[in-house]
Amino acid sequence: MENVTNIRNVSVIGQVNHGKSTLANTLASIAGIPTTPRVEGSCCSTVNDDNEKDYDITIKPVVFPLYFNVNEDDVGDIQQKSNGSAFMINLVDSPGHVDLLPEATAALGITDGALMVVDCIEGICHQTEVVLRQALIQRINPVIVINKIDHAIFLSHHSTEDLYQSFKQTVESVNTIVTIYGDKSLGDLMIHPEKGSVAFASGLQGWAFTIPLFADRYAKKFGVDRQKMAAKLWGDNYFNSATKKWTKQNTTADGKLLERAFNVFILDVIFKISNTVMNNTMDNVLAMLVKLQVELTPDEMELQGKPLLKTILNKYLPVGDVLMRMAVIHLPSPITAQQHRVNVLYEDHLDEECATGIRDCNPNGPLMLYVSRMVPSSDKRHFYALGRVFSGTVRYGLSVRIQGPGYVSKKKNDLFVKSIERVVLLTGAYVQPVESCPAGNIIGLLGIDQFLLQSGTITTSETAHNLKVIKTSVTPIVQITVESKDPSHMPKLVEGLKRLSKSDPSVHCYTSDTGEHIVASCGEIHLEDCLKDLEENCAQVPIQKSNPYIQYRETVTIESPDTVLAKSPNKHNRLFLRAAPLTEEVSRAIEDGTIHFNAEPKARAHVLSEKYEWDNTEARKIWSFGPNNSGPNVLVDMTKGVPYLQEIKDACRTAFQWVTRESVFAQEEMRACRFNVMDVCMFSDAIHRGSGQIIPTCRRAVFASMMISEPRFMEPMYLVDIRIPMDAMEVVYGIITTRRGQVLSEINCPRTTTSICRVQVYVPVAESFGLMSELREATGGQASVQSVFDHWKMMQFGMDHPDTQKLIMDIRERKGLKLEMPKLETFQDRL
Numbered sequence: 001m002e003n004v005t006n007i008r009n010v011s012v013i014g015q016v017n018h019g020k021s022t023l024a025n026t027l028a029s030i031a032g033i034p035t036t037p038r039v040e041g042s043c044c045s046t047v048n049d050d051n052e053k054d055y056d057i058t059i060k061p062v063v064f065p066l067y068f069n070v071n072e073d074d075v076g077d078i079q080q081k082s083n084g085s086a087f088m089i090n091l092v093d094s095p096g097h098v099d100l101l102p103e104a105t106a107a108l109g110i111t112d113g114a115l116m117v118v119d120c121i122e123g124i125c126h127q128t129e130v131v132l133r134q135a136l137i138q139r140i141n142p143v144i145v146i147n148k149i150d151h152a153i154f155l156s157h158h159s160t161e162d163l164y165q166s167f168k169q170t171v172e173s174v175n176t177i178v179t180i181y182g183d184k185s186l187g188d189l190m191i192h193p194e195k196g197s198v199a200f201a202s203g204l205q206g207w208a209f210t211i212p213l214f215a216d217r218y219a220k221k222f223g224v225d226r227q228k229m230a231a232k233l234w235g236d237n238y239f240n241s242a243t244k245k246w247t248k249q250n251t252t253a254d255g256k257l258l259e260r261a262f263n264v265f266i267l268d269v270i271f272k273i274s275n276t277v278m279n280n281t282m283d284n285v286l287a288m289l290v291k292l293q294v295e296l297t298p299d300e301m302e303l304q305g306k307p308l309l310k311t312i313l314n315k316y317l318p319v320g321d322v323l324m325r326m327a328v329i330h331l332p333s334p335i336t337a338q339q340h341r342v343n344v345l346y347e348d349h350l351d352e353e354c355a356t357g358i359r360d361c362n363p364n365g366p367l368m369l370y371v372s373r374m375v376p377s378s379d380k381r382h383f384y385a386l387g388r389v390f391s392g393t394v395r396y397g398l399s400v401r402i403q404g405p406g407y408v409s410k411k412k413n414d415l416f417v418k419s420i421e422r423v424v425l426l427t428g429a430y431v432q433p434v435e436s437c438p439a440g441n442i443i444g445l446l447g448i449d450q451f452l453l454q455s456g457t458i459t460t461s462e463t464a465h466n467l468k469v470i471k472t473s474v475t476p477i478v479q480i481t482v483e484s485k486d487p488s489h490m491p492k493l494v495e496g497l498k499r500l501s502k503s504d505p506s507v508h509c510y511t512s513d514t515g516e517h518i519v520a521s522c523g524e525i526h527l528e529d530c531l532k533d534l535e536e537n538c539a540q541v542p543i544q545k546s547n548p549y550i551q552y553r554e555t556v557t558i559e560s561p562d563t564v565l566a567k568s569p570n571k572h573n574r575l576f577l578r579a580a581p582l583t584e585e586v587s588r589a590i591e592d593g594t595i596h597f598n599a600e601p602k603a604r605a606h607v608l609s610e611k612y613e614w615d616n617t618e619a620r621k622i623w624s625f626g627p628n629n630s631g632p633n634v635l636v637d638m639t640k641g642v643p644y645l646q647e648i649k650d651a652c653r654t655a656f657q658w659v660t661r662e663s664v665f666a667q668e669e670m671r672a673c674r675f676n677v678m679d680v681c682m683f684s685d686a687i688h689r690g691s692g693q694i695i696p697t698c699r700r701a702v703f704a705s706m707m708i709s710e711p712r713f714m715e716p717m718y719l720v721d722i723r724i725p726m727d728a729m730e731v732v733y734g735i736i737t738t739r740r741g742q743v744l745s746e747i748n749c750p751r752t753t754t755s756i757c758r759v760q761v762y763v764p765v766a767e768s769f770g771l772m773s774e775l776r777e778a779t780g781g782q783a784s785v786q787s788v789f790d791h792w793k794m795m796q797f798g799m800d801h802p803d804t805q806k807l808i809m810d811i812r813e814r815k816g817l818k819l820e821m822p823k824l825e826t827f828q829d830r831l
């Protein structure tokens, strides 16, 4: 842990089902790391004697620390400071579900490199793209594993050239994203197969290769330079065996076709091994083994067919060595990475002592530790905070400040001062207590979950700001109300809901004003998994649930034609307001954290005026974002020379949080609204302008201005990615149309000879329930469907339309509100 130059913290990212977990588990099992709880025996800890408790605890495996010794030949390829040939790679698996994208991006922050797994047939998909973009923005470097190569080579009927073309396309797609989002100042972040930053693997069968691996072997055999050889093994390079010359053309002088070097020297070799094993006598196999320099044990000699092939490939192309070597050579150590990551992690305060500690990865600096999520024990009774030490050293008993996401420097909000209860290494399915852990490492902490819901900063510095880790936020658009079947089980259910929201950051559990328990998530299927988990593990009581329903947003479509007025209950204070729509670009920038309320007002104003054409003076006078001080609605002070104005600011902010969380028509959240405070008339006596007077007035003024600005609902839309055989196309289009779907693009996959095509469609979430099973059924199980929340869409009709009125009444009824439309007179006063 102290030898930080020789650590690599690496997340495994990629589309669901492309084989991330299989690969991580294969690597872990080669390294002897337990990935499932052992039945007997205890863990290997020797640090304390009083931690017997830990022996029994198993966790959901997330982190796999893998040890690796680099070959002497390869040490020279490591282009950064290192110390000896022994390396430790902390592999962090990301959660599997499509709906869990936010969790996957949150996990990135504690690592410096990303191992991106891409299915070699499916190529780059939506989720892969999003996560890669997030990684690059946080200055986390990628390497690529083109996976399931066994499937492509042995099962499909692709030619080697087909395979090459599809690999090439994947590499190019990745490099396009890298060019757009990668930080130029970090040098070349592109991936290059010939340099070994792309591996080709079968995670399932446990073998993998890079081009340098083959190049090294050929270089030794033919006595040529290894790098020159590697360069020939990718791209348009052909070897003419008649003339013994390399060429860039795929035809000879006399017009004969040449095969690409990659196909001949790499893919054909693997095909040949497979043919020999599957179709030949043992004698031939033995002769081949001598050539390959692969030795088998007597037991292995007994094997035949596929198991024998797998064993030979494991030895000839050892997945562990290949991938670890790739990580060590192409990914940065914490020392290298933190030098530039500090600019993102601590961007606004780069001259402070905490920034220096992070930049230097200094174990003696102030403690700066980022907690990305909670890892539950198998029985969900304990939660380990999974974190990364960026500066200082965390140790048992150390008194620290735990700063939640709401903490603002020098204030007391969302801050706890506590001692560290226990520091543990997470090793596959087990935890292992340690005394301390220095900067650069990934670590688990017990007891933190009482103070942090999911993520936060832990520090010893009283002046530390929160570490900034970009996180796509979850939009919990699909909801279900739950109660226990037996009323006496209610306390258990409440406790279970707390456990559920801790163990899975992408599910929100909360209690509505009417006392109902609501579980919200970004997808129907994920929600179902959550409820199962709630019933079986977290609460362990039978539960009753409502049908799923979705969230809407309330917004305005025009600027208010008039200024509205609301008077305070005592009639002594007056507030004048106008509403206006906020552009989609600004709303999204607020939602994804690009524009953040906690940012320095000047810097924020600069971004708003430079990028989004705001008036700079107005941009500096934003009073509040809402809801939760971070939502996509803003309150702007447009007044001129009003006395006592600063005194009512806090009250208006409080009101703004409330109105944006529960808007006027159906108490849904607001979105994309801007409210301008035009004028304020205040009573001179302070007693008569307290927050009790101001909050309700501000709320009424906001609602009134909203009602006169052509309000509308927005509904959530999914981007649905469907892969189906050509002939099922018509059926699928039929289903999409009945669900108000809109086809976005139709991508034929000409690079594979199978006639699978890919369709992307927008479908309203409201129409999406059961879509996946309907598509599967209609296509005889052949459709592969993935949906992610994509955007909010303005609904077609205004609030007076009967359809909208019905929707409003349905929501109001569910929420236990009065079944009538709000009236403007309730909120607006006359002069």
Ligand code: GDP
Pocket: 014, 015, 016, 017, 018, 019, 020, 021, 022, 023, 096, 147, 148, 149, 150, 151, 201, 202, 203, 204, 205
């Ligand atoms: P994840 O969602 O990315 O973690 O994917 P998983 O590791 O759960 O794998 C998804 C499916 O792909 C499983 O059915 C695996 O057995 C299969 N799979 C994973 N790796 C490979 C591979 O290298 N070759 C083949 N043929 N199948 C694989």
Ligand code: MG
Pocket: 020, 021, 022, 094, 095, 096
């Ligand atoms: Mg997985």
